[in-house]
Amino acid sequence: MKKLLAMVLVLVMVLAVGCQSTPKVAPVTTEPTQPAAPVEKVTVKFAVQADSTDALNQLVKAYNDSSDKYQVEAVVMTNDSGNMHDQLINSLSSKSGEYDVISMDVVWAGEFAAAGYLEPIDTLIKDNGWLPTDFNAGSMASGKYKGKNYVLPYFSDLGFLFFRKDILSAEDAKKLEEGGYTWAELLKMAEGYMGQKGTKYGHVYQSKQYEGLTCNLNEFTANWSDIKGGLETMAKFVKSKATPEDILAYTEGETHNAFLNGEAVFARNWPYMNGMAASGEYNVKAEQVGFAPLPTGSTVGGWILGVNANSTKMDGAKDFLSFIAGPKGQKINATVGSYMPGFNALLADSDVLAANALLTNTGFQNALKATIARPVVANYSEVSDVIQIKAHEFLSGNGKLEDAVKAIEEKLK
């Protein structure tokens, strides 16, 4: 028995050694010789947030098909804009040329430009035969720092008023769409219509302590021209029975849930909520929704494009930027992704209008005419942070109005 075992062991060992010593013949790979490309294309990297539509893919594909010098690679970053900001800062502050073209939230441009991370693009605008006024004014204003333009719009976004067409009287709806109303009138309407057709709330908007509160306060204070009055109005909204008890914890998510589930008559939100209504998956359908400008202007959101000042492929980066922000790229973005084009001439383009029903609506058009930007300053996140904290402190009854006004005014100086 033992002998047998020993023999088996020896056999196993011999086999094992034998296997190991077998010369390994590298498999001969017969790669099909591809027809060599005439010139090696230079790769341009585009740092961009994830796109839930197919627009980004099509944009990149259209560019790569049309360009014989450059090849664009989209580096899709996190969807959390705060994290994306920190990641970009990490890369840009080390003077790295990792990304050539950068997509940014509108509020970052001041900071990035002041830090010297972005390449000014006035010559690019001139060389293409454009004028800064050819682009969305709010987006351009967000990217103009110390007399230089640093960005072109990727897509613009703006906050405006949604209302239930099936609840409001035609007269009130018309008044709202024209925009000649005040915050007090809106609150009165919200209180009056609340409860009809199963609604629980009059008006919903964003006032949790986060960036959305800065956007909303920008509107309530008429672009910071009346901080005290704006805060007082906002406090009236919070106290009113027409807003939910926990309106101070509302973000976009709570807002669209309340409105699309048929719980609210009015809502202040971004255009994406219309897309949700149009999908037909919610209680409130597209035909029940009307749009109107806000009493004192609409905060501009959305994303803008800039070129990394330390890019090693400056020409390619500028070439791609001209494509994506110009009429061709913007048209793809607007028709495929239903984004709001940042190139103004496209607002009259029939294909764009067909893909984006919102653009033909009077109320929305009026909102588009009155856009306001958030402060363009180098230390934006610090400023916005103080605004959020002080406003929320006052609105939640933990702080005094005078302190909030003083602190915010000081920061905006």
Next chain:
Amino acid sequence: MSKILKFFDRHLAYVMIIPAIILILLFSILPILESTRYAFFDFQLNDQKKSGIYMTSNYNMPLSDETFEYIDYYLEIEAATVQKADTIQYINRMRDDIKGYQLNLKSILGSQTGVVETSRENIQVIQAINKDIKFAIDLLYSMDDVFYSEEDMQAVASELETCIIESNFIGLDNFKQILSDPRVIYTLSITLIFTFISVFCELLLGLALALIMNKAMKGRGLIRTFSLIPWAIPTSVAALMWSYLYNGSSGIVATAFSNIGLIGQPTELLLTAKAALGSIIMADVWKTTPYMALLILAGLQVIPNALYESSSLDGANKIMQFRHITLPLLKPSILVALLFRTLDAFRVFDLIWVLTGGGPGGTTESISVYAYKVMFAQTRFGYGSAMVLIMAIAVGMISYAYIKILDVKLIGE
């Protein structure tokens, strides 16, 4: 050779720990030294004058080139739109002059590129040049003609000042500023309140839990396993779970608290300063009590049973045994547990970040959350580093106090 061997022989212990020392130096000491260095500079990324560590005077060459280019660009635009021949002549002369100034500048600084180190005298010469340019621009706009780009031109020209980089060494100013920053004082006190209350509750509950877990009874293994579950859940996940429970409109804990009269409205839980802090403490106690219990349980198990037996022969009851045997012998374990937990709680970040984001109105912001905002969202590295250093000192003081108060010798004589 033999000398070296002899040395190795004699100091073998030291030789053996060399790799560990190298690792500690590289990954622990160096970063600490580096961030300590930052704390003495006004180092912030969103300002090109301060986005580095500068001990001497410097001049930002790329920004200077860009600025000169832009001044020329705007002069060209003005020349195209002004009405009078005099003005055009002045502008043309000015364009030549400014080119002359730029050449002059370059001759002073040599052919270097990037941020150039230079002497105080050169900086004074450059400041004189800047003054001349500013004067020429002011003169242009005082002329009686129609201009379109005055604001942009003045903004661009102000960048000439930004090119001059002075030393941003500020000594102890960051620390002085921190000690008088009301937000630091506030966040520090919030952190201390959070730390003391939560660690105190955890200690009491953890001790009780450990005593139960130490009892020989049926299903002991099961109890030990189940009680550890909260600790095994990642903090951010647990925080998210609690945020649903505390939610003002649908959270069961919030509803229960308002039903038994602890709070007036379910929404008050996360929207008033005290209730929100209490909620955070409750979530933390829930999560880390098992950890405390585990550490204390380890201490309980090394207490020899003979002590209890002999003391009961002497007529000691359970309470006396606990006071005179269990507690004194547990002291080292309790100290270690307290130390771990206090240091952990003092650095609390993720729980607050997810649960309240520092709200309402910044009232639950811990010092770690504030430091993170300063460092990464606002990129004020100098100020942030100083704040973190102060935190480290505070942690050191707390540890020292524990060791003194509990009077335990961690390392034997």
